Amino acid sequence: MLETEELQKVFKGKVAVDGINLYMDRGESIGLLGPNGAGKSTTISMISSLLKPTSGDVRLNGKSVVKNPETIRSVLGVVPQEIALYEELTAYENMKFFGRVYGLKGKSLERRIQEVLEIVGLQERQKDLVKTYSGGMQRRINMAAAMLHEPEILIMDEPTVGIDPQSRNYILDTVRHLNEESGLTVLYTSHYMEEVERLCDRVYIMDHGRIIASGTKDELKSILSGEETIFIDLNRSYPELLSDLKKHEGILQATETEKGLKLIVPKGSRHLSSIFQAAERYQAQILNVNVQIPTLEDVFLHLTGRKLRD
């Protein structure tokens, strides 16, 4: 349905997006995961025809979006990071304005306004000025405005940044519902690994303007299928112990966490005894030991050596 072909964007000599290739099938929910500055927003600006690529192309059903931006605009809904609404207008006035801009009018406009307000749960507050809304409500009405014209593809750029957990859950549930029940194709960008894990069928991981891994969640986690993650909670920080474990032959990665240490080791290896011995040597008090299956966060850490939110 939608694909990018060696998409590249250079700003004043600096490569922001470097040869991105991705595709989306109808009804899929795709995640674009990456830290801040990875190039996610630039990529979706090019996909949505707002930004002209330096090179490469975006194709919708085989037709070039770069040459004919109009081809994608009618089927696309974009939820930007910013609250792209008029704060001095009420939610209803905003919906009416954007609905008319999209060419809706009369009863169909009124019906659609009430439908999207119901979807985002803001029917009761539709006569209030947007500036009086909480951050979470503003995010929801921002999403409603993108769905007014019943788009086939919904692109969401970090739609949950800076909001409370309840609003976040509401948005995630709504997106999941729209994808599963209405067959809406979703491209969801975030640097929250758990959101992408919860929502998306397939994931593209971006860093420094490039796709460094892609696939279903299981496929990505299989990158770490030969490894285990061990969390060791300690009573305090032991830098010498961490340094010692990093040198240990069988330990692939050792990092310090808030509570203690995180170690990645080959699956099935018997390293716990040597870890306990090292702790004993530095008189470190072990409070808890937890062996976990890998997450996308672990995959990202494995691929880049950095955390998603660094």
Added chain:
Amino acid sequence: MHSFLKKDILILLRDRSELLLLLLMPFILIAILGFALRGLFSGDPEPLQISVAIVQQDNEKAGIEKFLSDQRDQGFSEEVIAELESVAFKVSPYTLLNQVFKDERLREMITIIDMNLEEAELALSSEEIAAILTFPTEFTFLSLKNMLLNDGGGSELQVTVNDYGSLQAKVFQSIIQEFVRALNFETAMTQALSEEGIVIEEWDLRDIELGGIETVTSKDPITSFEYYTFAIAVMFVLYVASTLASKAYVEKQQQVFNRILLSGKHPISYLSGKIISAIIIAFCQLLILFTSSSLLFRPFQDVDVMFWAGILLISAILSIGVGGLTAVLTALTVRFDNETFSSVFSGGIVTIFAFTGGSFIPVANMAEIVSVIGDWTPNGAALSAYLQWKQGFTFDSILPFMGRIIGLSIVLIASSVWIFPRRRSF
């Protein structure tokens, strides 16, 4: 287009600081400048009061009798004498001058006090009166001889003033000079017609031009309130352009502009929406300012429907000019994603336009080059058009000013279309 207009008006109405700038500020300035600079404008009603002493050294009745007696001695028949007596009482200069002073326009301005010469000179030196008008001995007798029989050199009225530079003295001298000129003219006319056998039954000097009332032009004068209602309105209407351009910047920053683009609307339709909004908002602002100023300060009195029709037409054309300015500022702001353009316009260019356009002080008091530049600014051209229309100039006179504004608007809008991003944001 209607959606853009409604949205822009709603946003403006809910922005109190902008409303204060666009409506309250100009209203306050009209009040302050209108009151503070009263008297600087020729049309401001400054009632002139002139006290004049009349020193009557002549006896009108005795003068007429002496004139008739003189004619009897010349051998005129009683029938002619009776005719001369009837005319003499009617055209006696003293009587005629009294008729002039009784004129409604002069009665409010001139106070006549009968005095003897000594009292009058004393009053003049103490500036209780502005002038002394002396009717010398035999004034009536000599004047009638000259006027009715073209005999002798007549007599002279004597006007004594203390201060030649004073406005009151000048005005009074002008009145008397005009009276004498009219009297001499009527006398000459009567004598010429008499020779042709035509007799004028009555002289009426009440409609003579009194002179001495200063006007700036030959048209109606302008009061300070009239001037500043127009001058401040044409200045503050320019702020509509910067206000809408700064809103465009916010729309760009908050991705609202992108959302509009993504709807498939052509970018120029967004720009057109801004232009239409600017025109309508500017027109409404001008109407509100003129209406509220008219109700509170009553600058436009005794005006007819044609006056208001002209004001509406000039306002509509000025609003189109504001639309042009809005277009360029919006195009620059969106294209370069920078608010500086609207800030520089509202913070500096409006002030320069206002100065050269005559919004602070009339450009007639400044160097000619300022006036020439000002007439090429939309506000300056509109102010000239408003003032000339108020003064009663013809439509043809104000047409060049309106032509300039329309020409400027076309150039500005064409430039904005060229500058404005076409397909996508950059």
